[in-house]
Amino acid sequence: MTLLEALVDGIVDIRSHFGRTFMQLLGVMLGAASMIAVFSLVAGGRQRAINFFEEFGGLRKILIFGKPVDVPSPHAVQLANRGLTVADAEAVRAGSKLVEQVDPISGDFLAVRREGAAEKNRDISGVTPAYQAVYSFYPARGRFLAEEDIRSQARVCVLGDTACKQIFGNEDPVGKTLYIDGAGFQVVGVMRRKEFYFGNERHNALEWMNRQVFVPITSLVVRLGGDHYEKARYLNAMVDKAENNAKAVEEIRRILKRRHRGVEDFEVLNRSERLRRQAEQMQIYNITFLACGAISLLVGGIVITNILLASFQERVREVGLRKALGAAWPQILAQFMVESVLLSLLGGVSGVLAGVVLAGWMADLIGQPAVVTAGGVMLSLGLCAGVGIFFGLYPAVKAARLDPVEALRYE
8 A cells, every 4th residue: 555545545534434533633623723822922922022122223222221339338439430421322332343323311300381381391301313213213394303413502302292292282393492491492303103002002102202302412411400420311222233232231331330440330231131031931821821732732642542543443354454465564554644644634734723713812802913923833733743643653553563364353
């Protein structure tokens, strides 16, 4: 019997015993479906996190923020440190080979008003022109801050979309004067609206960007009463490529530690590392669901073994006759193995289709996207084929070792 004949024989036997076949398929189908659903939700969650980060800088961005020195009795050098400064940003930009741009950000909560309106306190961010590229945040009208604005400590500002609507309503603010802490600043641009929603939530995760009023960082420090040390809330650094993030983090840490005279009063946050840690924290849930899928596959495999043994008992005389007519043991083995693998693959394909539907339903339920990947599909089908091979081996070997004389006597 050739492999093609074994395949045809297996298909005929499967069609002849639909109820039995369905029981064999069910366990494998449920296992494959649960695996596809898990892989899809995990891939969807990771893609959503990447998309979120891409909305304001991507995985190439490294965040550097100040932190207090946590020691019981700080010494004089520690007490003299001023935290992160604009000069630190310039040092990182000049001293790092992997960092392309550095954006120092300062800020304050100051009174803001337009001509003829009441004052209201708002977030004022002192930034540099690099802010656009670092946050992937660009003007919808007018322009952003320029290098000349930084050098000249210009009294110009750029409004976020929400800040613009709250202050000027439907008017075009470009060219008009905005009073910040009593000082007049000319509005030179309005930013595009930033939006990102997690799942079914109505809250815009990036609304804080739309509420900002941006001024040159030098203007915030000098004109709006900032301290003379030019302190920064935090620094954003853009690495040439995400693969170099870990090296860039060490490079930045060395530069800043040298500038701060050995005091590590700052923290460097690697987004790629943060994403990796989040994935590790989710592993316990992934393993739990995958274990449920594996148990379903195991049950399906046991069912396949039992039903193949029952099928073998029904076909003892047929197997004995084939062996008596010259069929070698590998041909008998192949006959049963092909049927087992075919059943498992049919269950796997059915499970993949069911898993896609299940993943879509769960994605709608929890408000998270599901991404069906080719790798997940191939892994599920491979596991199903492995189940067919492993659990079909015992009935196949038993049939291949059958004594033809005893088989022909079998009633």
